[in-house]
Amino acid sequence: MTAQKQADVATKRVALTPGTWAALSNIKEPGKTLGQTVADLIAEHQRRKLELDLDEIDATGTFTSWEEAKKELNL
Incomplete structure (x- = not known):
């Protein structure tokens, strides 16, 4: 069995x-x-969560320019 095939073998049961x-x-x-389907569902959930988080930040957040942020972080 190749290393890639071994990585694809389930290591946990749900x-x-x-x-x-x-x-x-x-x-x-x-x-x-089913494992690929679960991975797809997780990826979709993460995309939706990021979109909701970005919408909330856009609606309620205050923004700092990248240059100001670098100065504040000593970058």
Whole structure:
């Protein structure tokens, strides 16, 4: 088994309720593993969280220019 194949082998197991298993199976695209589907869901969640965080910062934040920030951080 190659190093890449070994890295792709599951090292942890996750217990799922039958309903969660069915929902995950319904989301899974043909040719993808459940592990790949979970990784895709995590990536999508992270993108959405970043977008929400940036929207909140844009709406409520105060901004400092990069030059001012570098001075404050002694960069």
